[in-house]
Amino acid sequence: MKRNRKAITIQDVAKAAGVSVSTVSRVLNNKDDVAFDTYKKVKQVIDELRYSSSLAARGMRSHHTNVIGLIMPDVASSFCHVIMRGVNRAISKLDKDLLIYTSGGGQKENIALHEQSYVALLNGGITDGIIVVTPTATNFVTHAPVVIVDPNNESPDYPSICATNREGALAAMNYLTGLGHRRIGYITGRMELVSANQRLQGYKDGLTAAGIPIDEELIGIGDYSVERAYQCARKLLSLPDRPTAIFAANDMSALGVYQAAKEAGLIIPRDLSVVGFDNLNDSALMVPALTTVDQFVEEIGTIAIEMINKLINDEKLKCKQHIVQTQLVVRDSCSPVQHN
């Protein structure tokens, strides 16, 4: 491999083709006022030199780059993967490119700063718009549009996408109470996010609807991670009057419950019913297959792209807050409550 220390510029192409830089520029941008012969020749030289114009310079000059930025809280979670997949698929139909940044891996404190500095970074002429997923930061400095997936409670009203979290959680709870469960534990998500609050609300509403009083002891504060959920589940399962079912705020947390249950010698669903939220790929593969609330994460990614794209094109959004319907998916992780 030859590592050409110097990049080839539009100038090199112009020289090699015997034309001026502006002509090359015209060819690059498919302007139609170029003689076909010139066009052909320049094209050929471009290929030969394997020239590719500099995103930096292009963006700086023309103030748009056809690149969309995506800022994710982490890379460990399936949720993020699926978002990425949706985003990626939608964008490939748009003839735009995608640049991703991850703010994870740092301290909680720094994440917000990272997020903010990254929207600034991406905005420095290399990105036309940015999608931020489950932000820790509440505010961003940007001159390009921003769309938020699952916004922070404190966020000003950026355009955003959210699922019907409360309704989904409620459906799950109705299912559980319908099976006869009355001691139902709950493990929350990252409570600074709108989604986590809505799901918790759905849990509470579900109890109320079934005439079951809310027992704060049955609510563990999680953060959408396996580890945290595992800790919460351990605590719940060691309660004197332990719950017969646990509703976890996302599938990862349900996985934590599985672990804790296994450790406690409890068989799911015989001894403990479990419901998750998200319906990512993993949930169908878990043993037993996890009953969960589908929030069509991939679709969320797709919609995010559509929204940001409209914003970039200065089109109006039909609604600033886009709502995605959730849906309960029943699998094998729940059973009627055992009386013995």
Next chain:
Amino acid sequence: MKRNRKAITIQDVAKAAGVSVSTVSRVLNNKDDVAFDTYKKVKQVIDELRYSSSLAARGMRSHHTNVIGLIMPDVASSFCHVIMRGVNRAISKLDKDLLIYTSGGGQKENIALHEQSYVALLNGGITDGIIVVTPTATNFVTHAPVVIVDPNNESPDYPSICATNREGALAAMNYLTGLGHRRIGYITGRMELVSANQRLQGYKDGLTAAGIPIDEELIGIGDYSVERAYQCARKLLSLPDRPTAIFAANDMSALGVYQAAKEAGLIIPRDLSVVGFDNLNDSALMVPALTTVDQFVEEIGTIAIEMINKLINDEKLKCKQHIVQTQLVVRDSCSPVQHN
């Protein structure tokens, strides 16, 4: 939210602070030849205006950006996640930033083109160096350094990182043959990659070492995906003289085997032993916990960053091809062969 259509530039800061742009630039880059008072004032104005310098312009001018690019084949696989995690962690200690691009989601044919266009894009002044993971493309045009994780067979000798795949696979095979297995199925990885070939070789060497002839019928061609592996496993398990053990080229493929086994009514490990490769988080959570070969993926990500960083600093690499040791991790998915 106010969306300032016009970004604030270094000029605005200079004007507001009553100094020249170069002074602002000095402050930004922490040059030490600035009077403390001036420094303080400029800093303050920067904060007030919430100014953040443009990566594009900066990169174009100074020819380095402190940003490293990462190009990944997909986002669906845990492998990629873990790589990202390792990369992310290593980079946070370096005071550099990371930009990720995913070439996945497209047709096989296009992936290579995507990869190539992306190294060109990232190289256009916005990235100091690039890491490419399991490339489909074999060649890249770039003036900045490139490091490859798990290179393509056809790749020219870019600096790269690879695990001791053959040795790891051999260890797994020795373990299986040690348990008495003689009909051992194998599901390959993406055969255009060095890793996949080496693992297959380890499988074959393992058989040979145990005096077992190689039966091509027992080798299914996978691609590191769950789906493909599932298909292969189905075929293997429906063989008249079906294998008593299946070695899958990665953990995802092992998951596919689990599915096929379940469908066929086979209990792991009683009726079928399974070994994977990678040891990603998932493998410990599978039921039964998967015996697999750890290839320290997170460490690979870390090393990739170290390598690209040296290259960026024009330091010499100790070795162009970095080798990471693999190690067999025994869990619950294998048992001695049953004679009945």
Next chain:
DNA sequence: CTGTTAGCGCGTTCAA
């Protein structure tokens, strides 16, 4: 210590 000047690579006028 600070300001002035000259580009980085590119797209976009405006003339020719």
Next chain:
DNA sequence: TTGAACGCGCTAACAG
């Protein structure tokens, strides 16, 4: 239809 000149936002060289 093409080319020359200008400026995007920034840093580095050189003056002062």
